[in-house]
Amino acid sequence: MQDVLSLAAQNLLSPIVLFFVLGVGAALARSDLTIPEAVAKGISLYLLFAIGFKGGVAVSNNGIDLTLGMSLAAGLILSFVLPFIAFALLRWISQLSRTDAAAVAGHYGSISIVTFVAATSVLQSSGIAAEGYMVAVAAAMEAPAIFSALLLVSSGGKGRLDGALIREILLNGSIVLLVGSFFIGWITGADGMAKIEALIVSPFQGVLCLFLLDMGLVAGRGLKQGRAVLRPGPLAFGVLMPVIGSCLGLAFALIIGLSLGGAVLLMVLAASASYIAVPAAMRVALPEANPSVYLTLSLGVTFPFNLTLGIPLYLAMASAVHGG
Amino acid sequence: MEKHDAKRVAIIIEAIMESRLRQALEGAGVTGFSVLPVLGGSGRSGNWSRDDTISRGGGMVQVICIIRPEKLDRMLEAAFEVVDRHIGVVTISDCQVLRADRF
Numbered sequence: 001m002q003d004v005l006s007l008a009a010q011n012l013l014s015p016i017v018l019f020f021v022l023g024v025g026a027a028l029a030r031s032d033l034t035i036p037e038a039v040a041k042g043i044s045l046y047l048l049f050a051i052g053f054k055g056g057v058a059v060s061n062n063g064i065d066l067t068l069g070m071s072l073a074a075g076l077i078l079s080f081v082l083p084f085i086a087f088a089l090l091r092w093i094s095q096l097s098r099t100d101a102a103a104v105a106g107h108y109g110s111i112s113i114v115t116f117v118a119a120t121s122v123l124q125s126s127g128i129a130a131e132g133y134m135v136a137v138a139a140a141m142e143a144p145a146i147f148s149a150l151l152l153v154s155s156g157g158k159g160r161l162d163g164a165l166i167r168e169i170l171l172n173g174s175i176v177l178l179v180g181s182f183f184i185g186w187i188t189g190a191d192g193m194a195k196i197e198a199l200i201v202s203p204f205q206g207v208l209c210l211f212l213l214d215m216g217l218v219a220g221r222g223l224k225q226g227r228a229v230l231r232p233g234p235l236a237f238g239v240l241m242p243v244i245g246s247c248l249g250l251a252f253a254l255i256i257g258l259s260l261g262g263a264v265l266l267m268v269l270a271a272s273a274s275y276i277a278v279p280a281a282m283r284v285a286l287p288e289a290n291p292s293v294y295l296t297l298s299l300g301v302t303f304p305f306n307l308t309l310g311i312p313l314y315l316a317m318a319s320a321v322h323g324g
Numbered sequence: 325m326e327k328h329d330a331k332r333v334a335i336i337i338e339a340i341m342e343s344r345l346r347q348a349l350e351g352a353g354v355t356g357f358s359v360l361p362v363l364g365g366s367g368r369s370g371n372w373s374r375d376d377t378i379s380r381g382g383g384m385v386q387v388i389c390i391i392r393p394e395k396l397d398r399m400l401e402a403a404f405e406v407v408d409r410h411i412g413v414v415t416i417s418d419c420q421v422l423r424a425d426r427f
Contacts, residue, residue, distance in 0.1 A: 037374060037375065221373075222376065225376075287409045
């Protein structure tokens with residue numbers, strides 16, 4: 001217990017969390033602090049490029065084994081199944097309509113790459129190694145949840161999934177850059193890393209802080225505007241669902257035989273909720289769903305929870321049950 | 325200088341729907357239009373600002389097209405197919421153009 005509290009305190013006082021808190025505070029205090037849209041987009045591209053490349057290099061250094069395929073399969077299954085659990089939980093503890101509940105559920109099957117990056121950072125600072133291919137698992141978990149959400153509402157005649165939307169989901173810029181960088185890192189390995197590490201290793205934490213500041217600003221403003229959504233039921237869901245997801249992630253990690261770091265990352269992926277890919281898909285396929293509900297929950301409740309308390313909690317849970 | 329009557333259609337729609345609207349307009353024989361970013365606004369869903377959106381699904385754009393009056397109905401039908409279920413505003417106003425052959 002002492003270790004968990006110490007880890008949580010350490011995490012809460014890390015620069016990335018404190019910059020996120022600064023962003024939330026500035027937004028709630030109505031400061032005019034903003035990160036220009038183009039800068040935020042550039043930072044996002046940098047983070048995807050760096051995390052993808054580093055993951056690829058790690059695979060190149062350590063090689064691949066059967067657990068890569070099993071991890072990808074676990075990620076796909078988790079992403080597809082989690083929305084059904086989220087939907088049932090939401091319908092039980094909240095008054096949300098079927099459409100809103102399905103849209104929210106879709107977000108909780110998909111992932112938050114920033115939470116993943118933050119967890120990677122915590123693992124690194126704790127000296128815990130993780131499988132490099134977890135980046136590929138993250139990419140694989142982006143899309144299946146969207147199909148689950150549309151399945152959940154299809155009986156009501158809602159939810160349109162056409163070829164253009166499928167292409168947009170599978171080839172959205174974030175996935176292309178993440179997977180592309182992963183393969184380039186895998187192909188070029190340590191030599192490739194030596195050539196660009198000045199760009200993607202040393203500045204990474206600082207750039208991540210700046211991105212978390214922007215996330216804090218967006219989350220804070222979203223919280224202000226989405227206060228009406230934050231009734232006890234949905235609020236409880238926003239904290240309960242990531243813990244449920246992380247438990248499932250841990251179960252899969254133990255079955256597959258992932259390392260402690262890999263287990264934590266799979267837990268984080270299963271616990272996190274999307275706020276980029278899924279909202280865009282929901283606006284196209286399910287425009288009847290209220291965006292302030294799913295954005296406030298995923299970005300305003302679950303993201304801060306995971307960033308501050310969730311990651312140390314998942315690390316403590318994995319450490320307690322993981323053999324090595 | 326000779327002036328010609330035309331219709332100016334302005335459609336504010338979610339940015340994520342822009343490509344679909346473009347396709348619909350082109351399919352309806354609209355030969356030109358402009359797309360402008362919308363910085364923010366207020367509506368039935370409350371206030372919003374471009375700075376507060378983190379995903380492509382959040383922002384909005386305005387698509388403006390100037391067309392001949394006889395093309396208006398076909399164009400609106402095509403646009404409405406896209407806009408129907410989504411947040412957005414469609415306005416139509418009269419205007420005049422100098423070079424009618426371009427519209």
